[in-house]
Amino acid sequence: MTTHYLDHAATTPMVEPARMAYFEELARVGNPSALHKSGRLARSVVEDARERMARALGAHPTEIIWTSGGTEADNIAIKGLFWARHTADPRRTRIVTTAIEHHAGIDPATWLENEHGATAVILPVGRDGIVDLAALRAEVAAHFDEIALISVMWANNEMGAIQPIQEIVNIATEHSIPVHSDAVQALGHVPVDFRASGLASMAVSAHKLGGPVGVGVLVARRELTITPLTHGGGQERKVRSGTLNAAGFHAASIAAETAVAELDSESARLGALQRDMIARIREAIPDAVLSGPEPGSQRLPGNVHFVFPGCAAEAMMFVLDSHGVEASNGSACTAGIAQPSHVLMAMGRTQNEAASTMRFSLGHTSTQADIDALIEVLPDAVARARKVAGNFHTEVFG
Structure with a gap:
């Protein structure tokens, strides 16, 4: 029986250039944090992938933080931004998000509300699944000095509605409120330019682009303070410690490059x-x-x-x-x-x-x-x- 695969939003097959690059790199050995020759070669693969990914996303290489996927990237951004902003100013307890977020976006906000004294503000959407900008404006006007961050996905994973990210950023920028966006479904399907968007941070996942499962990126402005969720070797700006997946990052960057080019x-x-x-x-x-x-x-x-x-x-x-x-x-x-x-x-x-x-x-x-x-x-x-x-x-x- 022929299989007709219509579930690309869940995961899409690896594109050939990324698959070949992945297999080739898997044959190499070397921890990118090691100082010997094999380690330095692995590090060069990671940094080359970082530069390639940055070009594909409209970001600077220093803004690329490698993760295990979109879920981890969302959690680091939402929890890390909340903790950093709340620590600097205890009044900032509000996390503004929407009712249609992926669970990787909405669950961290509700967990912080239940466990860490945050207030999760869930914005409504219309019948078309587009966030209510009037509700966002009202929330920001009334509580701008209490908001730690705003988190709105770029495009919905279930019914595909594209959110007005630029307008959301414009509303937040008036009061210097950082905006995070889960762009997992958007990248490769609509134009995504981190620098032009004005976002503070953004999450993407390789396996939605034709890259390997288990690789993601948190794009975060260099000046952004993010409290780390895990502690260890201090990799990735000390935001995401852990041994770097050179083969996965290499393939992910090629998949992103291919998706953007096409x-x-x-x-x-x-x-x-x-x-x-x-x-x-x-x-x-x-x-x-x-x-x-x-x-x-x-x-x-x-x-x-x-x-x-x-x-x-x-x-x-x-x-x-x-x-x-x-x-x-x-x-x-x-x-x-x-x-x-x-x-x-x-x-x-x-x-x-x-x-x-x-x-x-x-x-x-x-x-x-x-x-x-x-x-x-x-x-x-x-x-x-x-x-x-x-x-x-x-x-x-x-």
């Missing part, structure tokens, strides 16, 4: 596939409802997210999978318990609607054949998922 052509290609998929899903399942903005400047070109009313999302996912179509049901899973999407509920969907969603995400290996395969099996998958949902309702509620 941004315009790939965005156009994926956008065309996206529009075709959306039109054909609407034709095949007339009551399906697109989540987030219509295709265009406010939506990632590779993201298609639908509510399929009355469907058991897990059943739909497994039916598609049995036909070789791999996609995500869009629900978070905590300790094995499926939960409705907090993103969809923040956008005003009911709990049942938020539990009846599917995300189809495109990437560099996606073709028209993948869409054709989806459309061929989609009506059957929806019908069977609705039957499962109906049986569950009958058994539970009578």
Whole structure:
């Protein structure tokens, strides 16, 4: 059976230049912190990768802090900025974020609220998943001297809404409030320039770009004070101690370089596939409802997210999978318990609607054949998922 992979937002296959570079570098030995020849050669690989990554992100090499992924980068930025700013000025207890953040963004804020005296301010979003700028302005106007940081993702991982980062930064800059952004989904799909954005910090992850799993970057202005989460050898500006992954960083930088170089052509290609998929899903399942903005400047070109009313999302996912179509049901899973999407509920969907969603995400290996395969099996998958949902309702509620 041919597999049709439509879950690139979860992870995308490594691009060939990054894969080859990764394998080649894995054959070398040397700790980049060691002073002998092998160590110095490994260090040169790390620093070359740092310069390449900086160019791809519109940053200075000294602003690149290597991490194990986007989750670690978000945690370092949010916790580290809060602790540094709160220590310097105890009045700064507020962390302003949004209701649609990835758990790597929203959970650190709520953890700091529960454990370290912070106040997590969760901004609302509209039905399109775009943050309410009026609510942000009101929060900043009323509490500018209490805000430690603002954290808003560049583009949403579930339904692809692109946030107005520049406007958010402009609002914050009036009161010298640092803004962090999770740009994991944005990089490689929309133009991302750290220097031009005015952000204080930004998180990216290699495996969303065609690089290896387990590599990420926190981009942080050199003058930014960040309290470290871990302590050890003092690597990465003493912000993120730990042995440096030369092979991973090397491959990640090449993946980022490739993604940025191919941004315009790939965005156009994926956008065309996206529009075709959306039109054909609407034709095949007339009551399906697109989540987030219509295709265009406010939506990632590779993201298609639908509510399929009355469907058991897990059943739909497994039916598609049995036909070789791999996609995500869009629900978070905590300790094995499926939960409705907090993103969809923040956008005003009911709990049942938020539990009846599917995300189809495109990437560099996606073709028209993948869409054709989806459309061929989609009506059957929806019908069977609705039957499962109906049986569950009958058994539970009578």
